[in-house]
Amino acid sequence: MSSAREKSPRRPGRWRAAGLVIVLAVAVAAALAPALPLADPNRTQPSRRLAPPLAPGYPLGSDHLGRDLLSRVIWGARVSLVVGVVATLLAMLAGTAVGLVTGFYGGVTDNLVMRGIDLIMAFPYILLAMLLVAALGPGLVNAMIAVAVVNVSFYARGVRGAVLLLREQEFVEAARAVGSTEGRILRRHILPGIVGPILVFVSMNIGVMITESAGLSFIGLGAQPPTADWGTMLADGRQFITVAAHVAAIPGLAIFLLVLGCNLVGDGLRDALDPRLR
Amino acid sequence: MRRYLAHRLISALFVVVGVSFVVFLALHLAPGDPAQILLGPMATPTELTVLRGQLGLDRPMLVQYGRWATRAAQGDLGRSIMLRRPVLPEVVRRFQATLVLAGGALLLAFPLGVLLGVLSAARPGSRLDRLSQVVAMVGISMPAFWVGLLLIIGFSVRLGWLPGTGMYAPVGDGGLRDLIAHLILPAVTLSLVPLAIVSRLTRSNMLDVIAQDYVRTARAKGCSEGRVIGWHAFRNTLVSLVTVLGLEVGYLLAGAVYVETVFSWPGIGFMMVNAILTRDFPLVQGGVLLIAATYVVINLATDLLYAVVDPRVRHV
Numbered sequence: 290m291s292s293a294r295e296k297s298p299r300r301p302g303r304w305r306a307a308g309l310v311i312v313l314a315v316a317v318a319a320a321l322a323p324a325l326p327l328a329d330p331n332r333t334q335p336s337r338r339l340a341p342p343l344a345p346g347y348p349l350g351s352d353h354l355g356r357d358l359l360s361r362v363i364w365g366a367r368v369s370l371v372v373g374v375v376a377t378l379l380a381m382l383a384g385t386a387v388g389l390v391t392g393f394y395g396g397v398t399d400n401l402v403m404r405g406i407d408l409i410m411a412f413p414y415i416l417l418a419m420l421l422v423a424a425l426g427p428g429l430v431n432a433m434i435a436v437a438v439v440n441v442s443f444y445a446r447g448v449r450g451a452v453l454l455l456r457e458q459e460f461v462e463a464a465r466a467v468g469s470t471e472g473r474i475l476r477r478h479i480l481p482g483i484v485g486p487i488l489v490f491v492s493m494n495i496g497v498m499i500t501e502s503a504g505l506s507f508i509g510l511g512a513q514p515p516t517a518d519w520g521t522m523l524a525d526g527r528q529f530i531t532v533a534a535h536v537a538a539i540p541g542l543a544i545f546l547l548v549l550g551c552n553l554v555g556d557g558l559r560d561a562l563d564p565r566l567r
Numbered sequence: 568m569r570r571y572l573a574h575r576l577i578s579a580l581f582v583v584v585g586v587s588f589v590v591f592l593a594l595h596l597a598p599g600d601p602a603q604i605l606l607g608p609m610a611t612p613t614e615l616t617v618l619r620g621q622l623g624l625d626r627p628m629l630v631q632y633g634r635w636a637t638r639a640a641q642g643d644l645g646r647s648i649m650l651r652r653p654v655l656p657e658v659v660r661r662f663q664a665t666l667v668l669a670g671g672a673l674l675l676a677f678p679l680g681v682l683l684g685v686l687s688a689a690r691p692g693s694r695l696d697r698l699s700q701v702v703a704m705v706g707i708s709m710p711a712f713w714v715g716l717l718l719i720i721g722f723s724v725r726l727g728w729l730p731g732t733g734m735y736a737p738v739g740d741g742g743l744r745d746l747i748a749h750l751i752l753p754a755v756t757l758s759l760v761p762l763a764i765v766s767r768l769t770r771s772n773m774l775d776v777i778a779q780d781y782v783r784t785a786r787a788k789g790c791s792e793g794r795v796i797g798w799h800a801f802r803n804t805l806v807s808l809v810t811v812l813g814l815e816v817g818y819l820l821a822g823a824v825y826v827e828t829v830f831s832w833p834g835i836g837f838m839m840v841n842a843i844l845t846r847d848f849p850l851v852q853g854g855v856l857l858i859a860a861t862y863v864v865i866n867l868a869t870d871l872l873y874a875v876v877d878p879r880v881r882h883v
Contacts, residue, residue: 407582408585411585411586411863413858415821415824416821416855416858416859419839419840423593423594423597424594427844500710504825508828508840509844510840538720541712545708545709548708552708
């Protein structure tokens with residue numbers, strides 16, 4: 290069965306390392322942003338507007354208000370990373386809780402919750418995120434909540450499936466036979482078994498979350514000006530592509546690199562933790 | 568088969584009703600009073616109460632939903648607050664433009680993705696295989712709104728070969744040539760993610776099938792490699808491709824919103840973004856309902872097609 294796959298050309302180590310380097314570099318730059326010798330990301334200088342990359346004092350050039358693009362890209366990394374990580378954590382925690390309870394206890398609750406999740410999954414997820422932003426009002430926090438809520442159902446389904454398999458295993462039966470409480474079985478026997486699948490899912494999901502929140506900001510439903518956010522920077526730069534293409538190209542490149550890094554790490558993690566999914 | 572069909576139709580109907588309830592509820596719970604929006608900040612409390620009564624906003628929520636859903640089922644989705652026109656013709660017109668865009672993207676992504684996947688799987692580890700995996704990884708990681716801008720910068724601004732924006736209606740004065748010229752860049756942009764996904768899935772499905780005994784048998788009896796790959800192996804990956812096709816159409820319809828915004832394409836996603844920003848809720852409701860209902864129908868069609876292709880499914 291796996292003979293064809295063994296010929297697969299993957300060199301997971303090298304790709305995973307490249308991804309890890311990208312993600313770490315972005316994370317370190319974002320964390321150190323206040324300490325780095327950067328210009329104020331919101332300081333405008335109309336006389337130096339749309340400066341090209343490598344212009345004196347502007348390593349990556351400046352935007353339409355003369356703000357330093359390098360500084361804004363690095364400060365923007367903080368927004369993108371925080372939004373991506375927090376949204377993923379929210380979705381993971383809520384989804385895992387729902388999946389654990391429904392999968393372990395089953396019954397009417399399970400049936401009702403799963404029908405609700407089917408309903409949520411009947412929407413294309415970008416559409417659902419837009420609907421939520423419409424209800425909550427445009428803004429960075431609301432966009433983050435919307436992206437998280439949309440993804441809860443994916444985690445819930447995945448975790449529930451894993452729990453259903455584990456529940457029938459002999460070691461769970463044994464734990465029950467020696468008199469373990471349900472809570473203890475959940476904590477000590479089921480939870481450790483689903484950590485692997487959850488980690489794989491998180492690593493595959495975080496890039497999508499970052500793209501989605503940047504996308505919502507790009508169409509004006511996420512972060513609002515003057516926040517230095519990659520999505521809003523791209524939207525701002527869009528108006529000047531005929532005269533200064535770099536203003537839009539650079540924040541987009543930043544999103545691409547970070548998401549690529551996350552996806553490479555995710556792929557590597559998946560291969561390491563769950564060979565069946567390869 | 569008939570029982571399966573009936574079962575699927577009824578559950579799809581339930582999903583559509585559920586979807587309409589979610590759409591109604593989401594915007595019902597949104598902050599902001601429609602009566603206040605319509606009358607403006609100078610309205611007196613009496614005027615507001617009267618208008619709320621006229622609009623039925625003082626009735627219980629389920630009654631309001633019932634009235635809204637009954638009208639929606641009859642094709643009356645209300646009037647847009649900003650455009651001051653009925654919602655239905657507007658969303659249908661915009662949806663046509665989105666369908667043209669999604670159709671163009673699908674025509675690019677599907678055949679190319681399948682071809683790339685089959686060729687990669689035929690020779691795992693070859694240069695083409697490695698290249699296609701890199702393309703897939705890059706394609707999935709590039710945000711569509713950025714790719715769109717890069718294409719506009721390259722092909723419209725620098726080279727001047729293709730128009731970057733300026734699409735007004737799918738059926739206009741310019742004719743087919745004009746439509747295609749406007750369609751190329753947005754369709755290429757929108758096709759990247761589905762292309763990557765289709766090629767990856769085709770590759771992994773093909774590798775699974777190629778490892779099966781009957782493929783070995785086909786080889787053993789002396790079939791040419793082309794016939795083994797193209798006839799014995801490929802036909803058996805078609806079943807899973809049907810599912811992917813259904814999923815990708817859903818992605819294309821809703822995911823088009825970024826591409827439409829970049830290229831100012833007059834589609835339903837672009838319309839909804841503006842409607843959300845101006846808090847034009849009837850238009851948002853109409854747009855979401857139309858796309859979600861289409862998605863349900865596509866999923867239903869996928870399931871039925873699946874049952875046609877794979878008889879085992881009918882008995883589930």
